[in-house]
Amino acid sequence: EKTKVSFFSKITRAVAGKSKVDDDVLDNLEEVLVSSDVGVDTTLKIIERIEARVARDKYVGTDELNSILRDEITFMLTENQSTDVEDFTVAGDKKPYVIMVVGVNGVGKTTTIGKLAYQFKQNGMSVYLGAADTFRAAAVEQLDIWGQRVGVPVVKQKMGSDPASVAFDAVSSAKAHNADVVIIDTAGRLHNKVNLMNELTKIKNVMGKIVPDAPHEVLLILDGSTGQNAFEQAKQFTAATEVTGLVITKLDGTAKGGVVLGISDQFKIPVRYIGLGEQMEDLQVFRRKEFVDSLFGE
């Protein structure tokens, strides 16, 4: 697991020289959590639960803190998450299975699509990609290169063309070729730009004309080093496209993935995948237990 500085080592430092969970320890814990981008609300929630436990059990040693924390964090993730997806698979009864990828600028949408295509293909599925970012310089070429790398077709039009029309073409092609999965790339957009968010809704709606219920999945990509703005991103993109799953990228950085906790606590959207690098293989299915283990450095 590549998630770098673990919670555990930081908590160990936070409680050094203490035997009992007291205000000092809780202050240090607050620092650890906030410094990991968990967010003030979720941090306070965790601390309150621990305080309640301390009040109930009278004496809580610092050695127990880890297991209590682990329980609380697992609970927080479980509370809002349906079952984990097992592998890079999709519902077999929907063909083609349509995935739309959205997010703010530069978070890793296009790269994640390349990685996903690779994994699906590894699992024996046929994949189509749709280059519906017709705005950003060389966005189509970038997806095209990923398509070549992985060996899957990319449906594209020229720069500046209507992204909804590209999405329509891509889903049509995928259907005509009886593909298993089609993944639609979209241009990065900040969630406070109303016109661009409306455009996204339009891209989403057009796909349903070819495959009923499409898109079956809308993945919101969040950069793992993003701070509290991630919450607003989750909120606004959900409003525009009914996001069904999250991908947290760049967790190979120093980011400790605290944003996963905060988001899981505040939204009912499951984390599907995590990005751990720039290569084709650097994408993993998000598994709660493994993630919690990695936070605690195991």
Added chain:
Amino acid sequence: MFENLSDRLERSFKILKGQGKITEINVAETLKDVRRALLDADVNYKTAKEFTEKVKEKALGQDVLNAVKPEQMMVKIVHDELAILMGGTASDINIKGNPAVILMSGLQGSGKTTFSGKLANMLKSKRGKSPLLVAGDVYRPAAIEQLKVLGEQIGVPVYSEEDNKNPVKIAKNAIQYARQYGRDLVIIDTAGRLAIDQQMMDEIESIKNAINPQEILFVVDAMTGQDAVNTAKEFNDRLNFNGVVLTKLDGDTRGGAALSIRSVVDKPIKFVGTGEKLDAIDVFHPERMADRILGMGDVVTLVEKA
């Protein structure tokens, strides 16, 4: 997500009004509000703590009774302190030298390539420079193509070597090329890299050492969270960069990373990016940034009205 800080400050100062002076005890709640606002804005935990301490010192003993609007006095203290911290000495970009060389650095997706285009455009049209953009990212798919498209949009030539995977050599060759063809400004785009990626950090240090640029800019996404300080510190330790560029400020992020970075590496924020188009560049305004971090519109006019 949270109510306006100035409203909260105003509310907590209702209590102060009756008490004459700001004291350690009566200011505690207010400072907590300030600290919370800073954390919500992604100001680093330690930076926020130090900052509220500083504000406390400034505020203690201030005469509340004689102030027309004491709550706004507190807002002013907080705001001014922020602006001072982020401002300081003039921070123009150094484009002396022929050619002057500017090197971009930063994490993946922070906006380096786009900003290279914006800067070339600005220095060309406002300072009469003849820039050369250099494609020093040999890794990202279509990175060279991206820079070429931007160059075309602003009428600036792009130097690239399709088959060369060595950015140090590309950078050196590009400067040679600039001399030969009379380009007096060289802007080198580089691949995004993580601060913990030793190999990639070695690479950019080698580029620096090989070409000795006038100006190294660290490009950072304004939405970055608590880790901004570590990243900035590690890039600065390696490169001793000259300034910071804060991108994607057209979003609704508070941008507290600006304050954290400034207080940790003490390098000026020189420019901000405010959109995807190539004219969406501005110089950094500490006052506006202070307002933004506190989430309170235009405080300056608010205080002036008081």
